[in-house]
Amino acid sequence: MKRTQGRFFPRISVSGLANARTLQPKRLAIVEACLIGLIAGLAAVLLKQGGGTLGTWRIYGAQHGLTWLWLPAVGLVGGFLAGAIVEQWAPVASGSGIPHVKAVLAGVNSPLDGRVAVVKLLGSMVAIGSGITLGRQGPTVQIGAAVAAQLSRWVPTSPEYRRQLIASGAAAGLAAGFNAPIAGVLFVVEELIHDWSSITLAPAIVASFVGASVSRILGGFSLNLNQELINPAITANTTFSAPEIPFYVFLGLLAGFFGACLQISVVRAATIAQQLNRGLLHLSLPMRAGLAGLICGLVVGMLPPDFRNNSGLRDFLLAGKAAPEISAMAFITHFGLTVLAAGSGAPGGLFAPSLVLGSSLGYLVGHTAQQLAGVGDPVTFAFAGMGAFFCAVSRTPITGVVIIFEISTNFNLVLPLMIGSVVSYLISEKVCPGSLYDQLLELNGIELKKERTAGAFLQDMTAADVMQREVETLPVFLTLEETLAYFTNSHHQGFPVVDGGFLVGIVTNGDLNNAVRQGLPGNTPLKEIMTPSPVTVQARDSLAEVLYSINRLKIGRIPVMEQRLMVGIITRSDIIRAESEYLSGERAGMREHSYVVYQTQAPQIGKGRLLVPLANPQTAPLLLKLALAIARDKNYEVECLQVLLVPRGTPTDQTPVQTTKARRLLQKAVRMGEAAQVPVHTQVRVAHDVAQAILETIKTSHIKTTLMGWKGGTSTPGRIFGDVTDRVLRQSAGDVILVKWGEEEEYEGMAGREDSKMETPTYCPIPLFNRWLVPVAGGPNSQAALGLLPALVTLGVKPQIRLIHILPHADVSAHKQTVVADAKDLLAELVSCPIYTTSIHADSVPEVVIDVADRLDYDVVMVGASREGLLQQAINGNIPESIARGCRCTVILVRFQ
Structure with a gap:
């Protein structure tokens, strides 16, 4: 290291410095976003081509065989196989995957990696290709996010940077699935992360552009954005005029209502699936997905041939060639089959079914407007219905407008889309508030917080959420000398002081230092040293209020009360740690x-x-x-x-x-x-x-x-x-x-003993509980440990107890010499067996206890301490762990409150 103008810089080579300049955080994010977009685009194309090939084979077989037998059989086998793939290798890949991605972005600890991406790709390909009424765009969101998560594992980053990469992958997945780069970015920002910061937008935009470009090129389209992804003849005659506005408002009402009904039905179906899985029927994911595929095949087999291809059905409706009866039939059957498929947990998304449902509903409304008022074009209404229904299901009005516009590239659709989507959003929120993805997460016990800023954190969380509930306190009757001993054996800088369970004061290192400087004697009561009537907060107070009190009074800890009862204590370190966990996502979701x-x-x-x-x-x-x-x-x-x-x-x-x-x-x-x-x-x-x-x-x-x-x-x-x-x-x-x-050789069976209190199987070796060795050090911890002995010695035949007090060589305090005698007097009132005492001067407590226990062949060693005392002693290499490791006999460690 060398010093330059007061700063330290590592010695690096010129090439290393060039790399450091080139790969700054934002530049590195762009490079990674390009790679994520490339892989997400390839995956989307592979999913489309693979599912399309299987679907073509399925339709071909239906045309050259027994349709009513072939389609259900393919659906059953394909659904079972897709469910088995997911259940065996990555259960989180079930369903659309968007709720899982949203949970991970909110900080919930759940697997998301390359394995999830591969399983999702294969499972979705099989499920969609077998005719289950689900789409491929939802899975591409999870695939893109999983690819980004895997990349973040290979190149370790901060939690927030990893979150931005995953968001970019999700955007690239949606963009590649729909060939709509702007919609990919908007959906992630509008629904998944609610973050418009530049560091988030830049990688997401780049990943979406690359993903959509790869998908367009490999999918047979050019990069010319004026090239429509739907047959140009379909959108050429779209129209819009003022008299049609009431009908678009009506379309929005219907789309909002039925979209909310779809959301309620999917959540209810998922709930029933959970109940079936843990009930008497015990229908696993492969069985549920196979059953969904079977029913889809049976229903579709009884419908006209146009219903056998979901994408083809949407194009058929958009072409304006379908009769109103066909559109109504498409809406009813597709609604029911989508609920069935989504509820089963089969891998696949709701975006594509939403577009089919929206187009059929819009076509019906457009046909009605044309018949009643002589205005409007059913095809324009079908496009507007797609955006409105998409918005009602995903609760993303901006994305709903943009995604249809990007698909059609027709400016005549913008106003109808905006009217239908806004009305649909308002109605769906009224009928069923909240996101479908949030409700599916809540069904699995995960509740997300939408805001993750420090300010929101301090306002939303209370003292009860962060406080240490188990507090080590000092009784008011202690003396200065005893209080000093407590501080010496603890890492705490202060203790609450209680009298009869009620808080009466607080004592800190500063109070003890003042007492020592004043020359107060060792028998000075603690109540003369402590700070009486300390400042407290209530458990329901927000962390903002707690932090304000700590800063204003310049104190390090503050007791937390429920009315007059102390229920915990909170320190500045507790708030800092909780804030760090919150911002890194560890507190964003419920475990x-x-x-x-x-x-x-x-x-x-x-x-x-x-x-x-x-x-x-x-x-x-x-x-x-x-x-x-x-x-x-x-x-x-x-x-x-x-x-x-x-x-x-x-x-x-x-x-x-x-x-x-x-x-x-x-x-x-x-x-x-x-x-x-x-x-x-x-x-x-x-x-x-x-x-x-x-x-x-x-x-x-x-x-x-x-x-x-x-x-x-x-x-x-x-x-x-x-x-x-x-x-x-x-x-x-x-x-x-x-x-x-x-150790087992010290055990002997108790079967047949006349004084045995309990029946125990004869095959189980029973340790001896006759000779007890109990180290004592005075104070309430030793007294609490001794309080267990009356119950435990009943397990022995002729029990005897030895209390051992170990003092440092330099400690000749008369008070310390009486500790073991006081413990014996206390114990003699509780047990009737012989009690022996020993005081030993030594530097190592564990060595003495281990030596006495082994040399005199004791059966049990019992050690008592408080919570922090026990852990702190173990950290320092003191009593508990050393004794337990070194003793051959049974060791009982007791941690008291």
């Missing part, structure tokens, strides 16, 4: 929740609930023994949870799972609970993430204590106890108990 597929309820007669996640059938009975002992002592109920994982990107409420083994294990837990006379509730959840399912269970079932098995360490980089355990420790309400079982 898909776990889904309960099996549940039993016992009598609710306890004072609280203890949760036991069961994963390993071999150790499940051991965890249940501990859980039932604790529950019986504290008058709790036990909630047993099994989590079944499904791949990310597949909806938890739609993915088929096998629950037989899980139910069998939970039924054993119920029987153990009956033997111990403890109510046992059970549930099986389907989830993408085990920790998420556990945390949701803790919240929904109002869990007070969670008991989990733990292997005693983790190899995951950046984790302390493990991914699942770390998240539960940090985010769960209530106490958490981690159990690492001792």
Whole structure:
């Protein structure tokens, strides 16, 4: 590195500097946009040619065979094959794909890559070619976006830059599908991202232009924009006059109403498909798509030959040669088949069906205007109906006007399109507010925020959304010396002070420094040091209000209240982290929740609930023994949870799972609970993430204590106890108990023991619970840990407890010497077994505990700490993890609130 005018610059070569100048962010975006447009255009042409070839083969077979048998058979086989391709390799490629792209652009974590693009291309090609009433333009949007997402993986970028690339890919896909570059850009901006910034528009415009150009050239058209993509003879005689305006308004009313009805029907059909998938019938995606193809083939087989090709049907209607009866028949049958096909989840879009429905509806209105008032041309009305119906379905009035204009390149259509589209938009929003794509996402548990600016973030989110719900507090009766000890063992810079559960003050490092400078004695009460009546905010206050209070008072943290009760604390760092997550998209959508597929309820007669996640059938009975002992002592109920994982990107409420083994294990837990006379509730959840399912269970079932098995360490980089355990420790309400079982040779069976409290299968080795080693350090954490021993020692035959207090060599404080004696006096009132005490001076707590446990052959070591204390000690290489790794016996780690 070398210094130049106060700045540091890396040493780079002349060629490297030239590349850096050439590939500035915006220039690099243009290069990438060209590549995205090229691939999206090629994919659109391949989809059109492939689907067209299959469709031609399908129609040819119908003309030379049994039509009523051939078309349904092709639809059944093609639909099943398309559904199987999607379900097997990329479930997110089902449907049109536009809702998925919109979710990804909003920041929802969902797979979007080259694999999705290939699966979408193949699945759509087969589905459309087999005669399912869907279009190819929606799939090209997802294909283009997936290509862009894959490129962003190969060339790592920021989340916002990746979002812009994906938006450009979506624009290129639509532009290539319709040969309409301007409409591609407008649709992405108007519906998908709501962003008109130059850095977004420039790549999107370039990608759309390249995609549409490739599609035009390879599709047999020139780059002359005056060349109509529809037969010029169709649009040559389009007319418009003032007397026709009322009829265009009427067309807009009808298009808006029926477009909203189509949206409602598609959402309802998708809901029914979900219910069928997880119900008794269990119709998977291949089965639903195959059934849709079968019905489409049966219906089309009974209609005139012009109905066998969807694109040809639209051109037939636009040519003005169809009788009104044919147009009405086309509208009715196409409406029903489109709802059926879209609801099945088969890969394919709604844009092309919307154009067919709009053209048939417009043709009917135009014919009526011509018969009643002698004005208008049915073909002009058919074009206007296409734009109006497109707008009613997609809720993009500007795109609806532009896309038809680009297809026809006829200025006579602009005013009719504008009238019909605006009226259609207003009516459809009145009948069924909101976007179809948003409703389909909400059906899958994803809700999007439309605005993602910092200002909107601060106004929309409340203190309750960001605050730390589990707060480490200090009791008001502490002294200055004890408070100093708390600060020494914690990374926090301040603590709320409570008295009887109510907030009475807050103490910070600054308060302690002032007390030390004033020479206050160590026994000074905390209430004389703390800041009384601290500033607070309510949980419902917006982050803008919270940030204003923090900045105005120049404080680092502020308690969050619900009336007079403190429910959390929020710091400036919490707001900054939440804002970063929001702007990068992590908070833009709701994480898909776990889904309960099996549940039993016992009598609710306890004072609280203890949760036991069961994963390993071999150790499940051991965890249940501990859980039932604790529950019986504290008058709790036990909630047993099994989590079944499904791949990310597949909806938890739609993915088929096998629950037989899980139910069998939970039924054993119920029987153990009956033997111990403890109510046992059970549930099986389907989830993408085990920790998420556990945390949701803790919240929904109002869990007070969670008991989990733990292997005693983790190899995951950046984790302390493990991914699942770390998240539960940090985010769960209530106490958490981690159990690492001792080595198997220390187990012995308890079958046949007369004093055994619970029945346990004889095949399961049972650890000894006789000799307990409990390190104590004083304070409420040690007292809470000792409070579990009366329940746990009942698992032993002749239990005995040793309390060990480990002091640094330099610490000879008389107060510290009495800690172990006080702990013994407290415990003696709770248990009747022998209690021994030991005080040892040493520099390493883990080494002493491990040595004593192994040398004196203890059965169980139990360590207690607060949430932050436990995690912080593990980070610093202190007690919990070191003891668990080093001890051969069972280790119980208890994290208290």
